[in-house]
Amino acid sequence: MTDITEGNVHVDPLLVPGRMHCAKCKFSLTRVNLYFANGTTGPGGNETEPCPNGCGPLWPVTWEQEAREAWATSERIFESAQAQKKKVDDLSVLVSRLAYQLNRIGGNDILARTAVDYLRQNDLLGSTAR
Numbered sequence: 001m002t003d004i005t006e007g008n009v010h011v012d013p014l015l016v017p018g019r020m021h022c023a024k025c026k027f028s029l030t031r032v033n034l035y036f037a038n039g040t041t042g043p044g045g046n047e048t049e050p051c052p053n054g055c056g057p058l059w060p061v062t063w064e065q066e067a068r069e070a071w072a073t074s075e076r077i078f079e080s081a082q083a084q085k086k087k088v089d090d091l092s093v094l095v096s097r098l099a100y101q102l103n104r105i106g107g108n109d110i111l112a113r114t115a116v117d118y119l120r121q122n123d124l125l126g127s128t129a130r
């Protein structure tokens with residue numbers, strides 16, 4: 001692939017325009033240029049500069065690095081969402097069982113109504129609580 005120039009910014013097609021990172025401390029920098037003449041913005045360059053944390057140079061980020069990082073982030077978010085969904089499902093089952101038992105034994109009416117109200121409000125009313 002050949003390099004191109006957009007405006008006065010040199011663009012390497014393998015690099016994410018304006019994205020830099022530190023390999024040691026994981027600091028990330030996104031450079032943005034303001035073009036006052038026409039009021040627009042565009043990506044900055046990929047020139048190496050020292051890491052502001054003093055641990056080494058900032059290196060340009062390749063599209064492959066960017067894609068792998070985005071994939072890892074999406075996997076973490078998905079796994080977190082799955083874990084949260086399982087907790088909600090487990091709690092819903094517990095509340096449903098509690099409401100059923102309270103209704104069955106004629107126990108504390110306030111607790112039973114609270115549990116059933118919770119299930120109705122969250123559209124979680126299963127067959128065991130009816």
Ligand SMILES: [Zn+2]
Pocket residue numbers: 022023024025026027051052053054055056
């Ligand atoms: Zn650093």
